[in-house]
Amino acid sequence: MQILGFIVLGFVVWFGFKDRGGTQVVSAFDPHALVMVVVGSASAVLVGSSNSTALRTILCLRELIPGLRLFGHTTSQMEAEREQLYTLWLEGKRSGALSLAEKSRFAAVKQMVELILNRSPEVASSQAFLNLRHEEISRWQPAISNWEMLSKLGPAFGMVGTITGMIQLFRNMNSDNLNIGASMSLALLATLYGVAFGAGVAGPIGHYLNGLLDERLGFLERCEKSVNALVARGGS
Numbered sequence: 001m002q003i004l005g006f007i008v009l010g011f012v013v014w015f016g017f018k019d020r021g022g023t024q025v026v027s028a029f030d031p032h033a034l035v036m037v038v039v040g041s042a043s044a045v046l047v048g049s050s051n052s053t054a055l056r057t058i059l060c061l062r063e064l065i066p067g068l069r070l071f072g073h074t075t076s077q078m079e080a081e082r083e084q085l086y087t088l089w090l091e092g093k094r095s096g097a098l099s100l101a102e103k104s105r106f107a108a109v110k111q112m113v114e115l116i117l118n119r120s121p122e123v124a125s126s127q128a129f130l131n132l133r134h135e136e137i138s139r140w141q142p143a144i145s146n147w148e149m150l151s152k153l154g155p156a157f158g159m160v161g162t163i164t165g166m167i168q169l170f171r172n173m174n175s176d177n178l179n180i181g182a183s184m185s186l187a188l189l190a191t192l193y194g195v196a197f198g199a200g201v202a203g204p205i206g207h208y209l210n211g212l213l214d215e216r217l218g219f220l221e222r223c224e225k226s227v228n229a230l231v232a233r234g235g236s
Contacts (some may be wrong), residue, residue, distance in 0.1 A: 003055050005046030012040040012157070014044045016164030025034040033190035036161030037197050045146050056143040059210055071140075075216050081109050082219065086226045089116065090233075108132055108223050115227045122228050129224040136216050150202035158194015162187050 015035055046054055062068040081104055088097040101113040111132065115125045165187025 001049055001051050002047050005043050005048075008039060008043035008046060012036060012160075013164075015039075016161060017168065018230055030189045030193075033158075033161050033165075033193050036164070036190050037154055037157050037193045040113070040160060041150050041197070041202075044153050044157075045150060048149075049146060053142045053146065056140070057146040060143050060147065060205070063209065063212060064205065072215070074213050075212070075219055078106050078108060078216075079219050079222075081106060082112070082223055082226060085112060086186060091229055096143070108220055112223055112227050116230050119231050120147035121231075125224050125227045125231075129220050129227075133217055133220050136213065136220070140209075140216075141214050144206060144213060147202050147206035151198040151206055153210065154196075154198030154202055155191070155194040158191040158197075161190025161194070165190060205210060 012035070015032070018032075045057065047179055049057065060071075063071055081100065085097050085100050088094075088100065098113060101110050104110060108129070115128060118124075120128075166184075169184060169187060
C-alpha cells in the first residue's frame with residue numbers, strides 16, 4: 001500500500017506542474033485544483049496505512065449513508081441485546097438469557113453471561129471488557145485517525161496546488177495573452193478547496209466517526225456495569 005501511495009504522490013506532483021492549456025476563465029470549479037487536494041491527501045494516507053486500515057478508512061464512508069450505517073446499527077443491536085439479557089436475568093428468566101447469549105453474534109453479550117455464571121469479581125469483569133474495548137479501538141481508531149489526518153492534509157495539499165500554480169504563472173509571465181488576475185485566481189482555488197475539504201468534509205467525518213466509536217465503548221462500559229450489578233445480586 002505504501003508503494004501505491006508513493007506512486008500516486010508522484011503523480012500528484014507531476015500533475016501539479018502539468019500545463020493547464022492556457023485556461024484564463026475564472027471559475028469556482030477547477031478540476032486541476034480538486035485533483036491536487038483530494039488525490040494528494042489520499043496518497044499521503046495510503047503511504048501511512050496498511051491494506052486493512054486503508055480499506056476500513058474508505059468503508060467508514062458508508063456510515064454517512066442512510067441504510068448502510070453498519071457500525072452504528074450494530075451498536076444499537078448490541079445495546080438492545082444487553083438490555084434484554086439484563087432484564088431477563090433480573091426477572092429470574094435464566095434460560096431465556098442463556099438462549100439469547102447462545103444465539104447472539106456479539107462477543108460482549110456472550111462475555112456477559114460467562115462472567116455472570118462464574119460470579120466473576122469486578123477485577124475480572126473489568127479486565128475482560130478492557131480487552132474488548134482495546135479490540136474495538138485497535139480495529140477502528142486507525143481509520144478514524146486517517147480522517148482526522150485528512151482534515152490537516154487537505155489545506156497542506158491545497159497550498160501545494162497553489163504553489164505549483166504560481167510557479168506556472170511565473171513561468172508564463174512573458175506570454176502575450178497572459179491574464180495575471182485569472183491565473184492567480186485559478187492558483188488560489190487549490191487553497192480554497194484544501195481548506196474546504198479539511199474543515200468542511202474530512203474534519204466533520206472524523207468527528208462523527210469518533211462519536212460512533214465512543215458509543216461502542218460506552219456500550220461495553222454498560223455491559224461491565226450490568227455484569228457487576230447482577231453478580232452483586234447473586235447472579236448465578
